[in-house]
Every structure is written in C-alpha cells, then in structure tokens.
Amino acid sequence: MSVSVEVPSLGESVTEGYIAEWKVKVGDHVQADDIILDLETDKITVAVPSPVSGTVVSLHGEIDDAVDVGAVIAVIEEGDAPAASAKVDAKEEAAPKAAAQPAAKKADAAQAPEGLSPAVSRLVEENNLDPSKIKATGPNGRLLKGDVLAHLEKPQGGVQPPAASQGSNEAREERVKMSRLRQTVARRLVEAQQTAAMLTTFQEADMSGIQAIRKKYQERFVKSHGIKLGYMSFFVKAAVEALKEFPAVNAEIDGDEIVYKNYYNIGVAIGGGPKGLVVPVIQDADQLGFAEVEQYITDLAGKVKDNSLSLAELQGGTFSITNGGIYGSMLSTPILNPPQSAILGMHNIIERPVAVNGEVVIRPMMYLALSYDHRIIDGREAVTFLKRIAELLENPERILLEL
CATH class of the missing domain: 3.30.559.10 (Chloramphenicol acetyltransferase-like domain)
Known part of the structure; x- marks a missing residue:
C-alpha cells in the first residue's frame, strides 16, 4: 500500500516551508520514524519522519523549493526491505524519476565536501566560501545552512575598495540573492504592518x-x-x-x-x-x-x-x-x-x-x-x-x- 507523506503543521500563521535537505533518495528503504527530509521556516528547522516502514517510491520537490502545509512531498510503498537484487532493480526503475532532478544538483550532492549536506555545500560553492572559517552551531560541530546564511549576512572585513579609475559604482557593489529565510521574514514583517492598525x-x-x-x-x-x-x-x-x-x-x-x-x-x-x-x-x-x-x-x-x-x-x-x-x-x-x-x-x-x-x-x-x-x-x-x-x-x- 502506498502512503503519502505530507508537509506537517509548521506553527502558528506559517503556511509554507522550504526543503532544506533530503535524507533519503528514491529506492531507499526506511523504517517508521526515520527522517525523510528537513524543512526550514523563518522560525525553525523541522525534521519530517516517515509514517511507515517501506520503500521510497517518489520524492516531490528540490532543495530550496517552497512547499505548502499539507502538500504531498514523498510517497512510500509500505512493506519489508527488499532483497539485495530487488534493491538493484528498484534503483534502476527509479532512475528515470531521479533523472528529473537537475544534473547540477546531483553533482552538488556527489561533490559535497565531507560532512556537509548538499544544501550547505551548494551555498559554500556558490559564494566561494571556506567552510572552516564559518562558525558551526550544529550537533558535533556540524555546519548548518543557517550558519552559512548568517555568515553571508555579516559584513566581511578586509575588502579592498575598487580603484577610483574604474569610475562606476557597480564595481564597488556586491549583489547577493536573499536567502529563502530572509525573504520569508521580510514578507511576514510587511504583512504584519499592512494587516494591523x-x-x-x-x-x-x-x-x-x-x-x-x-x-x-x-x-x-x-x-x-x-x-x-x-x-x-x-x-x-x-x-x-x-x-x-x-x-x-x-x-x-x-x-x-x-x-x-x-x-x-x-x-x-x-x-x-x-x-x-x-x-x-x-x-x-x-x-x-x-x-x-x-x-x-x-x-x-x-x-x-x-x-x-x-x-x-x-x-x-x-x-x-x-x-x-x-x-x-x-x-x-x-x-x-x-x-x-x-x-x-x-x-x-x-x-x-x-x-x-x-x-x-x-x-x-x-x-x-x-x-x-x-x-x-x-x-x-x-x-x-x-x-x-x-x-x-x-x-x-x-x-x-x-x-
């Protein structure tokens, strides 16, 4: 029997979260209460467990995608762990579905530095950061996505001003895309001001x-x-x-x-x-x-x-x-x-x-x-x-x- 995994309630007035990290892939066998993925909100990181033991049939959404409360994010076929040969077949059958994930994101996961999640690895690589210079607050010194975002929001010292001869303010500016977290915080603050007198x-x-x-x-x-x-x-x-x-x-x-x-x-x-x-x-x-x-x-x-x-x-x-x-x-x-x-x-x-x-x-x-x-x-x-x-x-x- 197929069981759908839905985005759980994420707290008062919170209607959506963002996929921070997948803990499983299609074809994996999970036990009941095993963590399937981490969801982020503007307040907290929520670990979503599997409601049953079974095989992961499909996953819906990529890292950083917004997902609404109640939306189906995974489907699990309830049952015991398959035999070794069956596992191989399941993975081969799941390949077309897994191929739907962008190749760049697969590469990120494959090349993620040791100890870093795919989401953290991608942030580090996109911003050309040295993970060893970022303060880690996760369990056992693990570097979290929030740590990287907090590091990016801090003013960075030692930046040399561009030469005056360049003549353009663009050469002295840096554009950094707002994180999903910062976008959500910004939206909710504006909503609070617009809704109440x-x-x-x-x-x-x-x-x-x-x-x-x-x-x-x-x-x-x-x-x-x-x-x-x-x-x-x-x-x-x-x-x-x-x-x-x-x-x-x-x-x-x-x-x-x-x-x-x-x-x-x-x-x-x-x-x-x-x-x-x-x-x-x-x-x-x-x-x-x-x-x-x-x-x-x-x-x-x-x-x-x-x-x-x-x-x-x-x-x-x-x-x-x-x-x-x-x-x-x-x-x-x-x-x-x-x-x-x-x-x-x-x-x-x-x-x-x-x-x-x-x-x-x-x-x-x-x-x-x-x-x-x-x-x-x-x-x-x-x-x-x-x-x-x-x-x-x-x-x-x-x-x-x-x-």
Whole structure:
C-alpha cells in the first residue's frame, strides 16, 4: 500500500516551508520514524519522519523549493526491505524519476565536501566560501545552512575598495540573492504592518528599585536556585499582572470575533542562533515564580543557540516582549508578532538626570515601548497598560504582592 507523506503543521500563521535537505533518495528503504527530509521556516528547522516502514517510491520537490502545509512531498510503498537484487532493480526503475532532478544538483550532492549536506555545500560553492572559517552551531560541530546564511549576512572585513579609475559604482557593489529565510521574514514583517492598525506608545521607567533588589539578593538567589536573577523575569511578571487588568491587550482578532485569552503565554524574543531572532514562548507564565521564569528563559536561549527549539515552544503566545537594550538600543517601535495584538519593547538602561520631589537626581532610566493593534486596543487602554507596567517596575514589591 502506498502512503503519502505530507508537509506537517509548521506553527502558528506559517503556511509554507522550504526543503532544506533530503535524507533519503528514491529506492531507499526506511523504517517508521526515520527522517525523510528537513524543512526550514523563518522560525525553525523541522525534521519530517516517515509514517511507515517501506520503500521510497517518489520524492516531490528540490532543495530550496517552497512547499505548502499539507502538500504531498514523498510517497512510500509500505512493506519489508527488499532483497539485495530487488534493491538493484528498484534503483534502476527509479532512475528515470531521479533523472528529473537537475544534473547540477546531483553533482552538488556527489561533490559535497565531507560532512556537509548538499544544501550547505551548494551555498559554500556558490559564494566561494571556506567552510572552516564559518562558525558551526550544529550537533558535533556540524555546519548548518543557517550558519552559512548568517555568515553571508555579516559584513566581511578586509575588502579592498575598487580603484577610483574604474569610475562606476557597480564595481564597488556586491549583489547577493536573499536567502529563502530572509525573504520569508521580510514578507511576514510587511504583512504584519499592512494587516494591523499598528501604533506605538512610549513610557519611561526608573529601574533603581529593581537594581537594588538584584544587588541585595543576587548572591542568595543564586545559592537558592542555581541561576542569576535577571531583568526579564521582572518584565514577564509585570506584563502578566498588567494583562490581567487589561484583557484586550492579551486578546486577538479572528475574523469578525475578538478572542480573549484567560491564560498568559509570554513570548520572549531571543537572538544569537542560526535562525536569527526567534520568539519562543513561556507557557502559563502567571503560574511561575521568578526563578522558574529565569530558568525557562535560560533553557530557551540554549535551545535557540543550538537550533533545537521544538514547534511547541514557538506556539501559543498571547503577548511578546523584545529587548533591544541588550544591543544598545535607546528607543524603537517593535513590530507585532501576529496574531498577537501587542508587543512590549525594552531598551537600554541609561543614567539620566530626572526631577524627583523637586530636585534633579541621577537615576537609571529605561524607555518602554508598546506597539499595539488599534483595531482591538484603544489608545487609552494602551497608554494605561504601559503606565501600569512602569509602575510595577518602579515598585517591584508590588509584583510580588500582586498589588
């Protein structure tokens, strides 16, 4: 019996992925749960397993092809492994189908440097790169496609400017085709801006209270929980308390309905992995203590770096927080993470002169930004919500006491 293998669900609002690497070829015998191929999205790499044991009859799609969720990408004839002679016959019969693959791509696979997948090998060769000079983040030091793309997006030092006598700007330009990943990210960001009535409101917060708590209890916190007390746990807990008071900020639009969420799954933007910035989700953040939130974030950051996030860890978010301050940003307007209706932006903490009780004092200040969908959240709600978060951050004991 022939069994079709379909592109699985790839996460919220993700309708397609890209073929990153085939793990099998036509005529191969696979066991149930053997990996057939890797699919890439703008968020994650997904390994697609075989649902049955059998022989691969056909494969649909080439490396870098876009495939829709639910599309058939392989057909497997269920059954036991054929005898050795039967395997040879099967491969010979499959030759015409395999010939449909471009000769250049076959050559890429055949000539791929040791340890590199065909997709990675092709990128390396097309861009004349030295694999040994690219930072590898895969298991056992394996070079991933995302590593090569990240390397290509970095400004390369040591480039000599062209001679002035050439007289043309074209000689001083370099054109690099956007990766599938970058194209998808670009499209989704534009869609977010075009679909929602997005506005941003700003507030500032005095961080001296949180800094005092961290300084006073950091050592004891580490001894008790084995992890440092950072800033993000305060923001997550403050966001949860504010979301409880302003349910529209935790809601989303579905057609002509507003869906109010009575749970608080907080997405935290994390960078540094081969996929760039991703937003894994802290599930049921309202039920976690400070140490649990910090551990959750540490675990997610490790998975981002190792490119080992699961789909479940990227789904179900109701509100997101992004921290441009770790890169030195003073102020920004974060873009919504659909289908969520709001996102909170943290920024750099800078000591500035401020007026307190009629006197000018120096305080560690942070600008906060809330981007929101004006279709569902009124300006008054957005401003009051952000002001509430600032109040909680400036008086962190109120977070603990839920006041």
